[in-house]
Amino acid sequence: MLDSPIPVMVDFWAPWCKPCDAIEPHLRRSPRSGASASVSSRVNVDEEAGLSGRYGVLSLPTVILFAGGEAKATVYGAQPRATFEREFSPYV
Numbered sequence: 001m002l003d004s005p006i007p008v009m010v011d012f013w014a015p016w017c018k019p020c021d022a023i024e025p026h027l028r029r030s031p032r033s034g035a036s037a038s039v040s041s042r043v044n045v046d047e048e049a050g051l052s053g054r055y056g057v058l059s060l061p062t063v064i065l066f067a068g069g070e071a072k073a074t075v076y077g078a079q080p081r082a083t084f085e086r087e088f089s090p091y092v
Contacts, residue, residue, distance in 0.1 A: 010064050017061060023079065
């Protein structure tokens with residue numbers, strides 16, 4: 001994902017996390033109509049504790065947008081679609 005030529009949203013989630021289920025439909029679409037970013041990775045924090053720790057994931061859900069190999073924006077918790085659009089659209 002860090003080498004991707006397009007921005008990538010990464011969803012840190014867990015199977016037992018109900019708020020994670022609630023935001024999943026928001027993540028099926030790009031934050032901006034016609035943009036190329038998409039959820040290309042869902043990281044199960046129960047299975048990938050090291051990766052979630054590397055990016056400072058302390059609460060679920062956490063969605064990080066990576067662009068140019070760097071984390072550019074993060075949304076914590078079950079937020080409305082407008083929050084994802086506002087935070088991520090400058091990068092996609």
